[in-house]
Amino acid sequence: MPSTLLSFPYYRSNPYLTMLTVAPRAAGWDVVEGVQGLHRLEARAEHMGRGDVLHVHWTSPVTAGCESLEDAWVNAARFEDVLSGLRDRGADVLWTVHNSIAHEADYVDVELAVAKALASYATRIIQLNPATVEETAAYYTLPPDKVVDLPHSSYLGVYPDGGDDAASRERIGVPQGVPTVGFIGQIRAYKGLDVLCRAVEIAAEQVPDLTFVVAGKVVPAADVETVEEMLSAPNIVKRLGFVETADFSDWLRASDVVALPYRRILNSGSLLAAGTFGRTALIPEDTPVARQFADQPWVVTYAPEPDEPVALAAAILEALDGQESRHRAAHEFTRTYTPYDMSRDYLRLLDGLAGDRKEEAR
Amino acid sequence: MTTPELSVVVPTHDVGLWVGELLSSILEDQSTASDPVDLEVIVVDDASSDDTFEIAQAYAARDPRLRVVRSPGKGGGQARNHGVSLARGRFLAFADGDDLVPRGAYATMLRKTRETGSDMVVGRFFKLFSDRVWWPVRAWPAFDEERTLVRLAEAPSALRNRACWNRIFRRDFWDSAGITFPDASRSNDIEPMVHALTTARFDIVTETVYVYRDRPGPGSMTARSHSPAGIISYLEQELRCARRIVALGDAEVRAEYASLIFDADGWMAIVRALRGMSVIDPVALEPARALVAELVALFDDGVVDDLIDDLERDKRWGWRLVASGQWATAARLIGDGVRWGDRTVADILETLQLVADSGVVPLRTLQRPLVNAVASVSLGDETLVGDDLADLVLKHRDLFTVVAEAVGAEGVPAWRLGRIMAALEDGPELLRQVVSGATDPVTATSLSLVDGRAHLHLAHTMVESVRLRVVFLHDRRRRTLDYDATELASGSLEVALPTAALSGGRWRVRFEGRDALGEFDGPVIIHEDVIGERIGDRAQIVQLAGRPRHGIEIPLSFGERGVRKARRVAGRIVRRVRR
Numbered sequence: 043m044p045s046t047l048l049s050f051p052y053y054r055s056n057p058y059l060t061m062l063t064v065a066p067r068a069a070g071w072d073v074v075e076g077v078q079g080l081h082r083l084e085a086r087a088e089h090m091g092r093g094d095v096l097h098v099h100w101t102s103p104v105t106a107g108c109e110s111l112e113d114a115w116v117n118a119a120r121f122e123d124v125l126s127g128l129r130d131r132g133a134d135v136l137w138t139v140h141n142s143i144a145h146e147a148d149y150v151d152v153e154l155a156v157a158k159a160l161a162s163y164a165t166r167i168i169q170l171n172p173a174t175v176e177e178t179a180a181y182y183t184l185p186p187d188k189v190v191d192l193p194h195s196s197y198l199g200v201y202p203d204g205g206d207d208a209a210s211r212e213r214i215g216v217p218q219g220v221p222t223v224g225f226i227g228q229i230r231a232y233k234g235l236d237v238l239c240r241a242v243e244i245a246a247e248q249v250p251d252l253t254f255v256v257a258g259k260v261v262p263a264a265d266v267e268t269v270e271e272m273l274s275a276p277n278i279v280k281r282l283g284f285v286e287t288a289d290f291s292d293w294l295r296a297s298d299v300v301a302l303p304y305r306r307i308l309n310s311g312s313l314l315a316a317g318t319f320g321r322t323a324l325i326p327e328d329t330p331v332a333r334q335f336a337d338q339p340w341v342v343t344y345a346p347e348p349d350e351p352v353a354l355a356a357a358i359l360e361a362l363d364g365q366e367s368r369h370r371a372a373h374e375f376t377r378t379y380t381p382y383d384m385s386r387d388y389l390r391l392l393d394g395l396a397g398d399r400k401e402e403a404r
Numbered sequence: 405m406t407t408p409e410l411s412v413v414v415p416t417h418d419v420g421l422w423v424g425e426l427l428s429s430i431l432e433d434q435s436t437a438s439d440p441v442d443l444e445v446i447v448v449d450d451a452s453s454d455d456t457f458e459i460a461q462a463y464a465a466r467d468p469r470l471r472v473v474r475s476p477g478k479g480g481g482q483a484r485n486h487g488v489s490l491a492r493g494r495f496l497a498f499a500d501g502d503d504l505v506p507r508g509a510y511a512t513m514l515r516k517t518r519e520t521g522s523d524m525v526v527g528r529f530f531k532l533f534s535d536r537v538w539w540p541v542r543a544w545p546a547f548d549e550e551r552t553l554v555r556l557a558e559a560p561s562a563l564r565n566r567a568c569w570n571r572i573f574r575r576d577f578w579d580s581a582g583i584t585f586p587d588a589s590r591s592n593d594i595e596p597m598v599h600a601l602t603t604a605r606f607d608i609v610t611e612t613v614y615v616y617r618d619r620p621g622p623g624s625m626t627a628r629s630h631s632p633a634g635i636i637s638y639l640e641q642e643l644r645c646a647r648r649i650v651a652l653g654d655a656e657v658r659a660e661y662a663s664l665i666f667d668a669d670g671w672m673a674i675v676r677a678l679r680g681m682s683v684i685d686p687v688a689l690e691p692a693r694a695l696v697a698e699l700v701a702l703f704d705d706g707v708v709d710d711l712i713d714d715l716e717r718d719k720r721w722g723w724r725l726v727a728s729g730q731w732a733t734a735a736r737l738i739g740d741g742v743r744w745g746d747r748t749v750a751d752i753l754e755t756l757q758l759v760a761d762s763g764v765v766p767l768r769t770l771q772r773p774l775v776n777a778v779a780s781v782s783l784g785d786e787t788l789v790g791d792d793l794a795d796l797v798l799k800h801r802d803l804f805t806v807v808a809e810a811v812g813a814e815g816v817p818a819w820r821l822g823r824i825m826a827a828l829e830d831g832p833e834l835l836r837q838v839v840s841g842a843t844d845p846v847t848a849t850s851l852s853l854v855d856g857r858a859h860l861h862l863a864h865t866m867v868e869s870v871r872l873r874v875v876f877l878h879d880r881r882r883r884t885l886d887y888d889a890t891e892l893a894s895g896s897l898e899v900a901l902p903t904a905a906l907s908g909g910r911w912r913v914r915f916e917g918r919d920a921l922g923e924f925d926g927p928v929i930i931h932e933d934v935i936g937e938r939i940g941d942r943a944q945i946v947q948l949a950g951r952p953r954h955g956i957e958i959p960l961s962f963g964e965r966g967v968r969k970a971r972r973v974a975g976r977i978v979r980r981v982r983r
Contacts, residue, residue, distance in 0.1 A: 054535075060535050063537075068509075069507060069612075377424065382504060
């Protein structure tokens, strides 16, 4: 019987989870797909035991749909039962700390309790960012002996890509030759789209044909009108909806620079996606991600204080210059840690769990 | 220079993004201390215009087991053959420059053939897309368990897998069988692999030995960049495969192959080609027609005829159209990937007209899609306004007539088609009346759950009504309400049924009746926009799976649940006793 590897939640059409699990699948792990909610997790986890692994990626599904704090605590307790049950039956629990705390968490105390339970029950805790232990210390303690590194790879060769910027612009309707700044991916309140809109306005005073390229699903959907209004200027090419995997490279290739004005994150797949397509990425300084990537020539940082839109506008103008050398640097960086490198490291980590069990048995 | 046990031939063409990962997976992941693999890798670059060659060369500078050469010829087939000519190993493997070889894959296959002395070892693989994986092997019984020294006749479904990369070959077998890759622009490995499969004694291992990267082009809209040359090249190779299969003379292998071509790979190749062409040029496609006709003729001993008749509609019609060179009609039938039910009625009727005109499709088989277009597809077709549907039926009057005649020659047409024909004979006014209910004489105008009753308002387009019965149905239970001509005179009626009269479960509503145009019966279509109050005292209105139709759900009472559970348990016991 092959061992079960249950990623939770497993979102279909997720390139990160797909590329992560290639080597384990090929090595014979039965990768369970499609478990997204607590109820299905409970049902599936019941059948898991020694040799099986639950890998928790994101904790937001634990309290998703809860209408009261009480409900949220009940769900957190159920989740903890899943973890303790698995460990009792000899299964392993992995936890990748993608964020200090789930974005837009409705029940912060509950989220923290869930994180603490994971810290306690996890066999290994995977950090994407080397400063994860310090960055999360204000919220919860990660036992250092459990923490292992498994950085997020580039997306080299993952997305369908024609490798032709002009063709990409043509497909999505961005005029050839105009400088562009892009914002690609889910549009959520914490991502600072409002700041970026203002920054584009300011930058456009100096670069009149500056075009703003925006693509992504608005979450929650109720915010669509607000976002539409925010993006009503004439120099904007937008698609407010899920960006199909097949179209993803077109949106990035149509953006000369990609702005990622997020603050509360430990890791950014979008940053690595931008680099994969040779784009210059703009990120606020003094964040965990900035500390990890600021020395990369293709990453431009800006000071969000005292006036973020002005600083971001200046960074956009700076980034639009000297793209060629940054482009090359991004390409080189992209090859230093590829998706299959990450997947093989992941498989070695899973192998290590089995090794540990053998040690324990002696 | 010592002779390696295994030579891996890697043809490359513009795979700079992936070739580093592939080489690393072969050179770094195959040997372990306990299971060493002595291998060499020969990269044969086929005129790459990117940095593939340089990346491979840089790798070779670090690892003497890797040799990088330029292909003296053109195309993947010639590159592979050149690689084989340079290979020194006792065993031979192939890998494409953009794929991955899982850890220990070659060790597993080598171990197997060392034990068995087989000519070839095949293993599982999966396809890797950007955001998902797919395991085609899971559908092929040959790969269910490890197999030793089998012939194709003992594992016919191994034929479903005609790629050269998830296997190793004994070199002396490869040479003595005289296997070479053809100089073909498409599918250049299917014929050599059919050659190997029909000649070798082979093993199958259940380990995953290859990851094939599926790389569609960018953009969710399909680029129309296919030329007739691609499909012609594929069909040429397929014909060579077919000849080998026929020559083998095994009935099961032959049937497996016929199903593979006419139901799966071959059909998909035609679909992709037609969808990918910006212009359908029957003259340029004539060689493809001739190849299809030859392919069909090779199996024309009653086997294929039956097989094609058993295929689903599009394939059944499609092969006949393609074999007769009616490519444009085939392309129209296949469409752009829009489900038949999501097309417009106008498009469907035009397409069916072309299919009927082709002269190669039995007209009686058009009845079902024709009636379905008018009675069902029309309900979701937002392009239809006013009398458009009746006008479309009038426009295609000849189509309806020839189909009804063809059906009539062998039996009785379906009642919906019968009503349309009767109305067409009478004149446009009656036709409009009949078609206004999308040929259903009874339609729902509202449904609400109020005061413990289901209130269902029905409108009818019956002609000189005789009688109507409204039937509430759940499993084999029926609750019926009968109406006579007087009650039907106004053109509408209200049905009010106490929900207490319905036991637990999902109840559907049907009609059965008779009028001047004959007998009829069918489901009452209840559209989303006619539903009022959905939740009642002990009932709710629910959508029935996959149709623009609703039903009334009554939750099971405690007593009923108990009875059902008891029935299930009893059923299990009976089954166990029978075993």
